[in-house]
Amino acid sequence: MNPGNGSTGAPARPAGAAGRATPAPESLHERVVHWFGEAARDLPWREPSCSPWGILVSEVMLQQTPVVRVLPVWREWLERWPSPAQLAAEPSGAAVRHWGRLGYPRRALRLHAAATAIVADHGGAVPATHDELLSLPGVGTYTAAAVAAFAFGRRETVVDTNIRRVHARLFGGSALPAPALTAAEMRRAVALLPADDALSVRWNAAVMELGAVICTARAPLCDACPVRDACAWVAAGRPAPEYVPKGQSWAGTDRQVRGAIVAVLRDADHPVPRALLMEAPVDLRMDGPATALSAPAGRPAALGTLHGLRAPGEQLERALAGLLADGLAEETERGIRLPG
Numbered sequence: 001m002n003p004g005n006g007s008t009g010a011p012a013r014p015a016g017a018a019g020r021a022t023p024a025p026e027s028l029h030e031r032v033v034h035w036f037g038e039a040a041r042d043l044p045w046r047e048p049s050c051s052p053w054g055i056l057v058s059e060v061m062l063q064q065t066p067v068v069r070v071l072p073v074w075r076e077w078l079e080r081w082p083s084p085a086q087l088a089a090e091p092s093g094a095a096v097r098h099w100g101r102l103g104y105p106r107r108a109l110r111l112h113a114a115a116t117a118i119v120a121d122h123g124g125a126v127p128a129t130h131d132e133l134l135s136l137p138g139v140g141t142y143t144a145a146a147v148a149a150f151a152f153g154r155r156e157t158v159v160d161t162n163i164r165r166v167h168a169r170l171f172g173g174s175a176l177p178a179p180a181l182t183a184a185e186m187r188r189a190v191a192l193l194p195a196d197d198a199l200s201v202r203w204n205a206a207v208m209e210l211g212a213v214i215c216t217a218r219a220p221l222c223d224a225c226p227v228r229d230a231c232a233w234v235a236a237g238r239p240a241p242e243y244v245p246k247g248q249s250w251a252g253t254d255r256q257v258r259g260a261i262v263a264v265l266r267d268a269d270h271p272v273p274r275a276l277l278m279e280a281p282v283d284l285r286m287d288g289p290a291t292a293l294s295a296p297a298g299r300p301a302a303l304g305t306l307h308g309l310r311a312p313g314e315q316l317e318r319a320l321a322g323l324l325a326d327g328l329a330e331e332t333e334r335g336i337r338l339p340g
């Protein structure tokens with residue numbers, strides 16, 4: 001059962017830090033939502049005119065990716081594919097090609113698969129309920145709740161990293177939430193959710209925004225926080241985190257090599273010979289068969305970047321094999337290309 005579809009009565013008072021009175025949820029709702037109304041960033045997927053499809057695309061793109069990088073790609077996608085049917089009508093490789101440099105390009109494949117399912121199973125309209133959204137390929141619990149709330153105004157418990165951090169500090173007195181989402185966190189989020197549908201949507205958006213711009217992980221702006229006086233973490237003297245989050249490595253990883261290979265395929269007009277991906281040629285003027293790559297002055301920057309990594313042959317092979325297995329690339333008689 002989706003935790004957002006609980007009782008419509010008054011929300012229970014969530015548990016706070018030991019030995020400290022917990023503020024009434026109604027007071028927090030009013031203060032945080034009022035702050036949001038005055039301080040919220042002007043983002044296109046928050047506009048009343050934004051379609052459910054636009055909101056679904058934004059939620060997938062924003063996973064592990066900052067807003068500043070998502071904005072231009074989101075706009076380009078919505079201009080090119082303003083509806084699921086228009087994306088579904090193109091090959092999945094087109095989604096990967098126009099994913100740009102957002103990273104984690106499997107998200108592009110998932111959006112394409114979701115668009116295809118929306119057309120096949122929902123008449124081309126993004127479904128409105130949590131369970132229907134959850135049935136779409138690549139749509140998980142968070143995305144289903146977020147789209148149901150923000151696109152259709154439904155009362156859903158939306159819990160992302162920003163919301164978890166605000167809850168951990170405000171009620172738990174901890175600098176950071178647990179490394180992984182816990183059942184206790186979900187119970188607290190359910191208890192905090194306003195009973196009114198419209199207010200619950202605003203609350204979800206407001207707490208998420210508070211975590212994104214004020215209650216940040218590394219440099220929180222506590223003086224600007226609308227609920228600083230109620231914060232258990234501030235009251236405790238802002239203790240240090242109990243653990244150090246492990247950042248995802250990038251340089252030298254298979255993920256970096258995979259991204260560099262995808263960039264080459266994205267810039268290519270035709271299949272790229274496997275040998276060209278596996279070995280850096282002495283002369284990068286792209287004479288001969290390599291002219292299939294379109295780039296200014298005959299020198300493909302993406303190929304130069306790939307070769308500049310100086311990745312060992314076995315890593316290149318492993319990265320390419322992973323791309324082929326994941327459906328992010330396909331091999332033809334002429335070479336490697338994005339999926340057709």
